[in-house]
Amino acid sequence: MRLLPALATGTLLACASTPPAPKPAAAPTTTVVKETPMPVSTATIIEALVQRHGEAERVRITRGVNQCAALWRAEDGDLQAFASESYIADPALREATFARFEAMLEQLDGHVLEIGRELRRPSDLDLGAELPVDALFAGFDVGAHLTEDLFASKLAFIVLLNFEATTLTERLARAGTMTRRDWAEARLTARYDDRVPAAIQQAITKVGADADAYIASYNIWAHHTLAQDGSRPFPSGKKLITHWNLRDELKAQYANGAAGLAAQRTLVRVMERIVTQTIPAAVIDDPHVDWDPFTNDTRRAAPETVEADAPDHQVADLEAPEPDTRYAWLLAQFKALSGADAYSPTAPSAIQRAFEGGRELPEARVVGLLREVLESPQVERVAAIIKARLGRALEPQDIWYDGFKARSAIAEAELDRQTKKRWPTPEAFEKDLPVILKRLHFSDAQAKFLATHIKVDPARGAGHALQAARRGDFPRLRTRVGKDGMDYKGFNIAVHELGHNVEQVYSLYGIDHTLLAGVPNTAFTEALAFIFQARDLDVLGLTSKVDPRSDAERVLNDFWSAWEIAGVALVDVAAWHWMYEHPSATPAELRDAVIAEARAVWTRYYAKVLGGVDEHGVATPLLGIYSHMIAYPLYLCDYPLGHLIAFQLEEHFARSERDHKPLGAEFERIARLGNIAPDVWMSEATGAPVSADALLAATARAVQVFTSR
Secondary structure (H helix, E strand, C coil): CCCCCCCCCCCCCCCCCCCCCCCCCCCCCCCCCCCCCCCHHHHHHHHHHHHHHHHHHHHHHHHHHHHHHHCCCCHCHHHHHHHHHHHCCCHHHHHHHHHHHHHHEEEEEEEHHHHHHHHHHHHHEECCCCCHHHHHHHHCCCCHHHHHHHHHCHHHHHHHHCCCCCCCHHHHHHHHCHHHHHHHHHHHHHHHCCCCCHHHHHHHHHHHHHHHHHHHHCEEEEHEECCCCCCCCCCCCEEEEHHHHHHHHHHHHHHHHHHHHHHHHHHHHHHHHHHHHEEEHHEECCCEEEECCCEEEEECHHHHCCCCCCCCCCCCCCCCCCCHHHHHHHHHHHHHHHHHHHCCCCCCCEEEHHHHHHCCCCCHHHHHHHHHCCCCCCCHHHHHHHHHHCCCCCCCCHCCCCCCCCEECCCCHHHHHHHHHHHHCHHHHHHHHHHHHHHHCCCCHHHHHHHHHCEEEEEEECCECCCCCEEECCCEEECCCCCCCCCCHHHHHHHHHHHHHHHHHHHHHHHHHHHHHHCHHHHHHHHHHHHHHCCCCHHHHCCCHHHCCHHHHHHHHHHHHHHHHHHHHHEEEEHHHHHHHCCCCCCHHHHHHHHHHHHHHHHHCHHHCCEEECCCCCCCCCHHHCCCHHCCCCCHHHHHHHHHHHHHHHHHHHHHHCCCCCCCHHHHHHHHCCCHHHHHHHHHHCCCCCHHEEEEEHHHHHHHHHHHH
């Protein structure tokens, strides 16, 4: 996992503890900043500048004045005076100004990141007991007002007046002719695409935090959830958060035979009740209530069955359903985020900002890629393999089938022994970085350079990678090491994070324009990190111990995971379109719309292999269960995209290695492409734009491994 810094472009979200459940609330009130008409028209300003600087400057002047006017507020003062003083006609001075912005913003971003990293240090790192005040320091964002300060100081307006702000459509149309300098200018002006008033931004932040808190406290006490025969399929004390723990528990039940199947069917019914909001409110995070999700009957739990550490929740009405709270929060997210539409001239909807701004891939293109996976003929072929393994017809829960496992011929206990001996401390892992990198086929010079630019810290959590934002600072590899050393699971995660760090070093220190530091979006850095993680046994010198069928298992697992989440992502996007089409909808109306879309997507893409349609032709609404829909708006598309991008890169690296090109040299070349448009980046990296072809072709080959005689 790459941990992004809390810079001017966003806020780092971290949970030190599980917050209390908020009360269901209406959408937040949004403060709208009224714009006062400028006393002088933009046409007048443009003509005055053209008269002063000449007709040859008309196009640049017109564009710059209009870009400023779109975000200028009455309190900013006299736009005509500002434009007259700040327009730069001299090309040499304009280029020098560009270079100055690039240098200064590197320092601003870098030091803001460093301050935030230090403020979070006691919370993020395993350095001893945390103090109560540490959480407050961790939540303090020193860069929260940086963008607005850049507008207020007129620095942002100097950028907009003198450099071209482009839309994604324009950049894609010109992609074949854009230089690296052009891309850097696009990244400079993109920092000021919008100017959302503080009140609206605060509403967005508050609703996001409250929705996340709602999800964080949405637990089902599994021991009190009854199977269809009235038995208790889960042990006492097991508390499952929706949807993550519910899904993971369902996956774990594949190992338990017939009893596991009954437990899985119970969990599916729980999820369906959550989506349809027919779940009794009394059973949410309350172990004092027994619940049959099939009949929806509830009763007070016998005292002897209640966990000793159970919270003292006593609800009078055991049957009342949750009052569409789930959809009230989704609607609140919509109202908060859409409040920024009027202040985002290049992407005037949250949907556009998610696709064209965040991912920099048009929505239609992303949806097209997802449908390629969903409609692939490989779906039924992979389903047939799963059916043969399970020895039964597939059911809705098998959308999360967990039986494709890449296996090593060496036991994990032996792997633990080796990793603990080799890396007893984080310091030992950092000292060994040159050796680790050379085993991943980086040259001596590369390994030395990278090792001196990556710092290893002891993490409180499982681990993460934290980038640097200025040259002179170094990315951090945060890894968890137990008292007896780093176990194999921790090592596997650390190698993944090392992939992030290597990308971060090359895409900062090896870049021609620091405005292009990084990669196009989160999916790309995750894909590069997976390249490292897949080679963890190379580091241990155990590649020859891998099961020959392991790679095929990995491919089928990736394909099935991409297929599963692709449909969920379509439901998420459709829900946002529906809300934009029905801005005055009630939570109940939104609930019905999401359920209808979830059922429609299931019927179209999943029912043919997983069933899940009753005798009346009504499909399961299971695709609506993902908590991301409520807490992390429009995020779900990143998961299937990540699978596609990772696979495309993995195939490219495999070809390169077959052509005797060292992994290290090719990884460096690709990481140094920086933050350009995804399709341009992928074309320069692999020779083709972002595509589903690599995953689908590899899946076809993997199917043959398990079906050919």
